[in-house]
Amino acid sequence: MTKAVKPAAGEARHYIRIKEQILADITEGKLQPGDRVSSESELVAAFGVSRMTANRALRELMFEGVLKRSAGIGTFVSPKHLDVDLLQIRNIADEILERGHKHKAAVVKADLMKADANVADALELTLGVEVMHSLIVHMENDQPIQVEERYVNPLVAPDYLSTDFRSMTPHEYLTKVAPITAFEHIVQAVKPDTTIRKYLGLKNDHPCLRVFRRTWSGEAVVTCALLYYPGAQYRLEARSTKGPSKPVAILGEKQ
Incomplete structure (x- = not known):
């Protein structure tokens, strides 16, 4: 009380x-x-x-x-909601530090793989060419908040797999070697598979948000990534620079 x-x-x-x-x-x-x-x-x-x-x-x-x-x-x-801004790309480690918390990354995979049709199309490369692949779980105060599965164009970032992603995030490395000139976000609410549920610590009936992100540096596609977030903890935001500064109630939310 x-x-x-x-x-x-x-x-x-x-x-x-x-x-x-x-x-x-x-x-x-x-x-x-x-x-x-x-x-x-x-x-x-x-x-x-x-x-x-x-x-x-x-x-x-x-x-x-x-x-x-x-x-x-x-x-x-209310449950605490963490915001994902769709109009900019930020380093997840910086976001966590700004909240006064500790970031940690667990690298599940970091390997070469042959691009299937979807990956080749997203990276604008030839089908079957070798691309770099990583699967990383990002944690905030030891709690998983994002699973990042990323595919990288080896012509743009050839040393990607040599990076220690426990001390430097993929975003931080890639923006240094290939500054972003354009990006794309596609958001979906999905039922995660067994692997994603395990890494995010979700129950069977819990949904997640999946953000497909693709970035360019000049004319080249640098990377495409699937970013998974616990659906009950995150909300997505986008506001134009001339939009209202005062938060308003969200239509459809129970007061």
């Missing part, structure tokens, strides 16, 4: 005080994703406010995506 703090003189309106306390409890780890937060009645008693004030605080936090209400059960801290 959220405990009230004594308001300072001239403090903001009561509903803001309630919001700030709940947010502080989440930030400090007192409330974790999935935990039930205080009910309106409990907030009324703890903060000495009206039910309308308590309701407003909870409603605004639900609108902002911080809380989620289950009818007849209660109000809970």
Whole structure:
């Protein structure tokens, strides 16, 4: 249960005080994703406010995506969603470090393979030519958050397989040897196969997001990759530079 703090003189309106306390409890780890937060009645008693004030605080936090209400059960801290920006390509290790967490990569495969029709078409190479292939699991604080299966054009990045991907991500290496001039993203919600489920630690009925990414450097296709994310933990975002800066409620999401 959220405990009230004594308001300072001239403090903001009561509903803001309630919001700030709940947010502080989440930030400090007192409330974790999935935990039930205080009910309106409990907030009324703890903060000495009206039910309308308590309701407003909870409603605004639900609108902002911080809380989620289950009818007849209660109000809970929403699962944390990590954003994947479709309008730019960033190094996953940098994203994790910016969240104050530790990145680690487990290299499952790093080998040469003959390009099948799909890979040859994606890399704009001849069918059957040897290409470089890697399968890497990226972890955040030792929890798997992305499986990256990548195919690389050996004419553009001949030393790809010599790279230590535990200390340098494929993205970091490839952008150094072949700066990106264009890219393509195709997103699908898919039911992962046994291998992807195992590496992401997903249950049989859990979906995942799959991002197909292809990058160019000049006229040459450098790489194509399949990036798998746990579907319940990620959301995809894209916004034009002239779009609104204030987040809005997402249509179709229960408040």
